[in-house]
Amino acid sequence: MKKTIIVVVSLLILAGVARLSFKLPAFQNLALDVLGQGFVQQAARSLPESDALRVFVCGSASPLGMTDQAQACIAVLTPEHFYVIDSGAGSMRNITGAGLPTRRIQGVLLTHFHSDHIAELYELNLNSWIQGRPEPLMVFGPEGVGEVVDAVNAGYRQDRLYRSEHHGAALLPPALGVLKHHSIEPGIVIEDGALTVTAYVAGHAPVHPAVGYRIDYQGRSVVISGDSNVTADTRRVVVGADLLLHDALSVPVVTNLSEAAADAGLARISKIMSDVLDYHASAASVVELGQNADIGMVAFYHLVPAPPNVLVEEIFQRGFPSNYLLAEDGMWFELPVGSDDIKVIRP
Ligand SMILES: [Zn+2]
Numbered sequence: 001m002k003k004t005i006i007v008v009v010s011l012l013i014l015a016g017v018a019r020l021s022f023k024l025p026a027f028q029n030l031a032l033d034v035l036g037q038g039f040v041q042q043a044a045r046s047l048p049e050s051d052a053l054r055v056f057v058c059g060s061a062s063p064l065g066m067t068d069q070a071q072a073c074i075a076v077l078t079p080e081h082f083y084v085i086d087s088g089a090g091s092m093r094n095i096t097g098a099g100l101p102t103r104r105i106q107g108v109l110l111t112h113f114h115s116d117h118i119a120e121l122y123e124l125n126l127n128s129w130i131q132g133r134p135e136p137l138m139v140f141g142p143e144g145v146g147e148v149v150d151a152v153n154a155g156y157r158q159d160r161l162y163r164s165e166h167h168g169a170a171l172l173p174p175a176l177g178v179l180k181h182h183s184i185e186p187g188i189v190i191e192d193g194a195l196t197v198t199a200y201v202a203g204h205a206p207v208h209p210a211v212g213y214r215i216d217y218q219g220r221s222v223v224i225s226g227d228s229n230v231t232a233d234t235r236r237v238v239v240g241a242d243l244l245l246h247d248a249l250s251v252p253v254v255t256n257l258s259e260a261a262a263d264a265g266l267a268r269i270s271k272i273m274s275d276v277l278d279y280h281a282s283a284a285s286v287v288e289l290g291q292n293a294d295i296g297m298v299a300f301y302h303l304v305p306a307p308p309n310v311l312v313e314e315i316f317q318r319g320f321p322s323n324y325l326l327a328e329d330g331m332w333f334e335l336p337v338g339s340d341d342i343k344v345i346r347p
């Protein structure tokens with residue numbers, strides 16, 4: 001007992017000394033040097049060199065926010081490629097936090113235009129523009145993408161003018177701050193060297209059109225569902241995929257929330273909760289999908305809701321096969337070329 005008290009008191013004294021040192025200019029200057037080195041290293045970072053298809057979870061949550069996880073965003077990288085699928089709220093923080101070289105970004109692929117998939121389009125545009133992206137940022141998406149991109153460009157026109165004027169047009173060329181768009185149809189939408197992106201029709205009614213994407217690179221592949229039920233198109237596109245990142249809703253949790261809201265007299269909230277049940281894949285339906293398809297690994301993202309605690313995580317994972325997991329912000333999947341390995345790197 002006496003020993004424990006001595007240890008606790010010592011730790012408190014150490015914490016107090018550390019906190020006091022924050023007030024010393026010499027200590028502050030040392031910390032600034034370290035901070036500056038980290039900033040420079042991050043700005044100079046390039047795409048990963050070893051030959052692999054890499055998938056980074058820059059947003060794992062849905063609008064049903066019960067945690068601080070970002071909304072839908074998945075980045076796909078190879079030594080030569082960098083595409084981002086959706087750009088939900090909070091995702092830019094994860095992209096910069098991971099030190100992804102945004103000046104190398106080649107495009108954003110939108111699955112549809114719900115706010116939780118487009119909220120940080122301009123943040124991604126701005127960050128990559130400042131980092132020195134050499135071409136305008138291209139936004140791919142189904143019909144309607146032009147309306148979204150034109151509105152973002154118009155809404156931030158003044159922001160671009162201020163920044164170009166402040167830093168100089170040579171450093172921030174105005175034309176590179178304006179998003180471009182490209183309307184896509186289901187089928188192959190990008191063939192970029194060894195990387196192919198194929199769009200497929202998602203089941204997210206009444207949202208039309210909505211798509212998911214399959215990305216193939218040197219024999220490795222990832223399917224990203226966006227918001228979708230499991231449909232015949234899903235079953236077709238996942239055949240032989242190494243990794244499937246799928247939208248997932250926990251029916252027991254959302255049903256319970258809807259009933260709790262009704263019991264509390266919150267009829268509007270209860271109705272909205274029960275409405276979302278029909279346009280996201282239930283976790284059970286994605287488990288069933290995996291039982292009938294040859295998929296290497298399945299990671300649930302766009303979690304409805306993102307679990308606020310371990311108990312809800314466990315409810316979400318009911319009936320999970322061993323190759324299933326819940327994605328979280330900051331998670332990496334590494335799929336080396338010439339192998340079947342899928343390495344999961346947790347944040
Ligand atoms: Zn949606």
Ligand SMILES: [Zn+2]
Pocket residue numbers: 062063072114116117227302
């Ligand atoms: Zn969504």
